[in-house]
Amino acid sequence: MTSFAAATRxxxxxxxxxxxxxxxxxxGFAVVLAGLFAVAIxxxxxxxxKPSVAAVGSSAAAVLTGADLDVRQVDSRSAAxxxxxxxxxxxxxxxxxxxxxxxxxxxxxxxxxxxxxxAPPVDLLAPAAVSHGARTVVIQxxxxxxxxxxxxxxxxxxxxxxxxxxxxxxxxxxxxxxxxMLAGKIIGxxxxxxxxxxxxxxxxxxxxxxxxxxxxLAMTGPALGWFVPFLCxxxxxxxxxxxxxxxxxxxxxxxxSSMSLVMLLLLGPYLGVLMASDNEIVLTVLSYVPFxxxxxMPVRMFTGxxxxxxxxxxxxxxxxxxxxxxxxxxxxxxxSLLHTRGKLALTTAWKQAEN
Amino acid sequence: xxKVTSVSRDFADxxxxxxxxxxxxxxxxxxxxxxxxxxxxxxxxxxxxVLAPHGGTVTWQGTPVTQPxxxxxxxxxxxxxxxxxxKVAEQISWLGRLHGLDDRTAQDNTRQLLDQxxxxxxxxxxxxxxxxxxxxxxxxxxxxxxDPELLILDEPFSGLDPIAVDIVLRVLRDRAAxxxxxxxxxxxxxxxxxxxxxxxxxxxxxxxxxxxxQELRNRYGxxxxxxxxxxxxxxxxxxxxxxxxxxxxxxxxFEVHNGHSDQQILHAALRRGEVRSFTPVVPTxxxxxxxxx
Numbered sequence: 001m002t003s004f005a006a007a008t009r010x011x012x013x014x015x016x017x018x019x020x021x022x023x024x025x026x027x028g029f030a031v032v033l034a035g036l037f038a039v040a041i042x043x044x045x046x047x048x049x050k051p052s053v054a055a056v057g058s059s060a061a062a063v064l065t066g067a068d069l070d071v072r073q074v075d076s077r078s079a080a081x082x083x084x085x086x087x088x089x090x091x092x093x094x095x096x097x098x099x100x101x102x103x104x105x106x107x108x109x110x111x112x113x114x115x116x117x118x119a120p121p122v123d124l125l126a127p128a129a130v131s132h133g134a135r136t137v138v139i140q141x142x143x144x145x146x147x148x149x150x151x152x153x154x155x156x157x158x159x160x161x162x163x164x165x166x167x168x169x170x171x172x173x174x175x176x177x178x179x180x181m182l183a184g185k186i187i188g189x190x191x192x193x194x195x196x197x198x199x200x201x202x203x204x205x206x207x208x209x210x211x212x213x214x215x216x217l218a219m220t221g222p223a224l225g226w227f228v229p230f231l232c233x234x235x236x237x238x239x240x241x242x243x244x245x246x247x248x249x250x251x252x253x254x255x256x257s258s259m260s261l262v263m264l265l266l267l268g269p270y271l272g273v274l275m276a277s278d279n280e281i282v283l284t285v286l287s288y289v290p291f292x293x294x295x296x297m298p299v300r301m302f303t304g305x306x307x308x309x310x311x312x313x314x315x316x317x318x319x320x321x322x323x324x325x326x327x328x329x330x331x332x333x334x335x336s337l338l339h340t341r342g343k344l345a346l347t348t349a350w351k352q353a354e355n
Numbered sequence: 356x357x358k359v360t361s362v363s364r365d366f367a368d369x370x371x372x373x374x375x376x377x378x379x380x381x382x383x384x385x386x387x388x389x390x391x392x393x394x395x396x397x398x399x400x401x402x403x404x405v406l407a408p409h410g411g412t413v414t415w416q417g418t419p420v421t422q423p424x425x426x427x428x429x430x431x432x433x434x435x436x437x438x439x440x441x442k443v444a445e446q447i448s449w450l451g452r453l454h455g456l457d458d459r460t461a462q463d464n465t466r467q468l469l470d471q472x473x474x475x476x477x478x479x480x481x482x483x484x485x486x487x488x489x490x491x492x493x494x495x496x497x498x499x500x501x502d503p504e505l506l507i508l509d510e511p512f513s514g515l516d517p518i519a520v521d522i523v524l525r526v527l528r529d530r531a532a533x534x535x536x537x538x539x540x541x542x543x544x545x546x547x548x549x550x551x552x553x554x555x556x557x558x559x560x561x562x563x564x565x566x567x568x569q570e571l572r573n574r575y576g577x578x579x580x581x582x583x584x585x586x587x588x589x590x591x592x593x594x595x596x597x598x599x600x601x602x603x604x605x606x607x608x609f610e611v612h613n614g615h616s617d618q619q620i621l622h623a624a625l626r627r628g629e630v631r632s633f634t635p636v637v638p639t640x641x642x643x644x645x646x647x648x
Contacts, residue, residue: 002426002455010453018441167436171497174403174430175453177422338405 004183007176011184012191019155019192029196032148033203039141040211051111052088054080057095064093067115077103134213138220139277139299142227143270145200146295149193149235150266153242154259156185160246160337161255169337178334186239186326193235197228223302226311227294230318234294237322238266240329247336248344265291273299280305288314290321356380357402357420357505357536362411364397370560371397374411377555377565379505379538384531386551386568387540388644394560395540396433399507402538403430415505426454429503433510433540435494437482444469444478447496454501461500468496471526488519495523499530506530508539512546524550544641556644564643571643578611583632584624596620608636 002010019025052070055061056077064071072089074080080092084105091109093116094101102112163169172181201224208217245258269292276282277299287296287306297314300306336349357379364372372394379385389395400406402413404425413420415428438446444465451461469475472492477485482493491514498506506527512520527550531537541547547554548568555565564571579600582588588607592599596616601608611617617635624630 002453006455007453010449014441014449018438163436163438166439167432167434168438170400170403170405170432170436171430171450172453173405174425174428175450176426 002176004177004180007180008184008187011176011181012188015156015159015185015188016192018159019189022155025152025155025192028148028152029199032145032196032200035144035148036141036200036204037207037210039137039144040207040213051090051109051115053112054083054089054092056080056092059095060093060100063100063116069112069115134215134219135277135299135303137213138223138302139273139295141204142223142295142298143274145197145227146231146234147266147270149196149231150238150270152193153189153235153239154262156189156239156242157246157255157259157262158252159185160243161249161252164247164250164337165252173338178337179330181337182240182243182330182333185243186236189239190232190236194228194232197231201228220302223298226301227298229315230294230298233315233318233322234291237290237318237325238262240322240326241265244329244332244336247333247339248346248349250339268292269295288317290318293318356416357538358412358414358417359398359402360412360414362398362401362408362413364401364406364409372401372408373560375557375560375562376411377562379536380553381536382531382534383552384527384537384539384550385553385555386547387538387555387557388542388544388547389540389557390542393557395557396509398557399430399433399509399538399540402507403428427501427504429498429501429506431494431498431506431508431511435491437490437494437497439483440481442479442481443474443485443493446482447493447500450497451500454503456501464500464502465496468499468526471522472496473522487514488516491515492519492523495526499526504535506535506537506539508537510541511539512541512543520546544639544644548639554643572637578617579608579636580611580617580620581606581608581632581634581636582620582624582630584627585629585631586627588624590627591620594620594623605631 052072053064054072054074055064056074056079061071061073072083074083074092077092077094080089080094081103083089084092084103087105090104091112092103093112094103100116102109102116104112163172204220204224205217208214208220241262242259245262246255248258249255269286269289272286272292273283273295276286283296283300284305286292287300287310289296293314297306297311301308301311332346332349335352336344339349339352359378360376362372362375363370375394375398377385387395387398397406401408402420404420404422415424418424441449444462447468448456448458448461448465451464452458456464466475466478469478472495474489474492474496477489477493482490485493491511495508495511498508508527511523511527515523527537527539531552539551551568553566554568554571556563564574566574582591583606585605588602588605591597591607591609592602596613597609597611597620599607599609609620611620621630621633624633
């Protein structure tokens with residue numbers, strides 16, 4: 001006799017083994033890893049070059065000393081203009097009687113002008129713990145990871161439909177409890193996600209160090225620690241929904257329509273957090289809403305806007321919602337799994353579970 | 356013994372099963388006959404809990420069939436279902452474990468079954484790489500791997516070539532001989548005739564006949580005989596005790612009105628000359644089926 005736990009374990013084992021053999025699974029993970037490294041390293045590589053200027057005359061050279069520019073001394077204005085035309089330099093700075101003139105090709109060279117400005121000294125009364133750039137990198141990284149893992153859950157929907165389509169579901173249903181099937185799928189895929197998350201946690205410091213963000217690394221550590229439980233719970237929540245999306249239809253071709261709602265629940269929070277990253281009130285709200293909490297709360301922990309108790313409350317809310325959704329999903333899943341003709345309405349699935 | 360009692364089922368307003376009752380005895384092969392849409396698959400799905408009945412009960416050895424009980428059943432659905440991308444042996448032993456076998460036994464049973472079904476060479480291939488006939492053998496292995504006490508096979512022979520039919524038949528007979536109850540549906544009457552001990556005939560959602568094959572023959576068979584003589588058999592037409600069904604020179608097929616008059620006819624024939632053959636004509640299942648339906 002197979003117990004509920006043993007059946008769940010067998011289903012989970014099969015799901016994991018199947019996923020590990022899929023090329024798409026490894027490609028997806030590689031994309032996340034590559035994305036992480038790209039976000040951390042690329043700005044340093046491409047953004048690091050100083051603007052270059054050609055300087056003509058001693059007063060120009062004097063103005064440019066101390067500015068963060070790559071300066072080339074040339075003899076005449078025409079030589080400097082040639083360099084600008086040839087796009088060998090971004091701009092030329094030419095002595096003009098009392099002051100200097102800036103010569104550029106088509107657009108005013110903002111960085112060069114800024115470097116020549118004498119800005120008044122600024123005293124910040126409450127300096128931000130995290131620079132705007134660092135904040136953007138972290139938000140993007142968290143959002144990307146959550147989105148890619150969340151989308152990975154679509155494999156659960158596809159797997160469920162293919163079980164329905166091949167009718168292997170009849171053998172499974174006659175052998176083990178339907179809820180063990182759902183539990184096995186959720187556990188199997190969640191374990192895979194946790195495994196990937198752990199690998200990412202190991203890779204993230206490496207990427208940050210390569211990108212030269214050592215300071216950022218020290219600051220991200222705790223946020224990463226918060227991100228893992230949020231990510232795992234958020235994933236369980238989404239997986240249950242993906243499974244229901246799969247059980248509601250009977251052919252792969254119909255999957256698009258039933259998956260769109262789950263996509264919305266995934267894409268909405270993702271875009272919401274990205275767009276509201278500068279709006280503290282919206283971000284605070286999003287950090288409590290279960291679907292977006294997984295991204296928004298670790299971000300707020302990272303920027304130092306949220307206290308630990310806030311994260312715990314959000315985590316508790318997420319856990320509670322997850323339990324509710326899983327219960328809800330297991331009923332819909334049992335009600336719709338054996339429906340093999342066309343697409344099913346949610347209410348019908350709900351009622352059928354009673355029979 | 357599997358006992359199906361007064362099982363009914365509706366789809367929307369349409370009644371597909373109406374008070375269906377029959378038994379499947381241990382160690383016997385029971386053929387489940389019926390035209391397309393008569394309710395065979397629905398009945399089997401209800402026995403396996405894939406579908407809920409709207410009335411009636413199903414019991415196994417006297418206890419209601421629940422999910423733990425069903426783990427000891429083997430099922431082969433009509434629309435074949437296994438994982439296309441999973442390897443044959445891995446898949447069958449996984450299903451064995453799902454039915455409660457330990458890993459070792461599941462693997463041993465799988466190896467044995469694939470051997471018996473002549474599929475050992477494809478053990479490491481993905482299911483979808485097999486021909487349809489071979490996929491079906493794998494499907495039968497999947498239904499048998501956990502040594503079930505009851506086998507429910509929906510059209511197990513459709514799509515099999517004659518050699519495969521013989522192989523599968525041998526495996527099923529072997530199981531029945533070991534005490535397993537086998538219920539299988541088929542529309543190939545000749546096959547059922549060769550194979551089954553008991554027959555259940557369903558028509559329009561109602562059981563129209565059920566019982567031992569021989570018993571059904573006796574019940575539905577008329578007292579029909581074939582006589583072959585040396586000369587013309589035309590005299591039979593005038594005999595008051597018989598009605599002739601078919602006549603072709605020295606050969607005649609006739610029915611006797613009274614159960615005992617066959618011997619009188621034989622004597623009468625012998626008095627007229629040589630008798631080459633005198634045989635009772637046993638009705639085929641097809642004839643019983645047509646009559647019962």
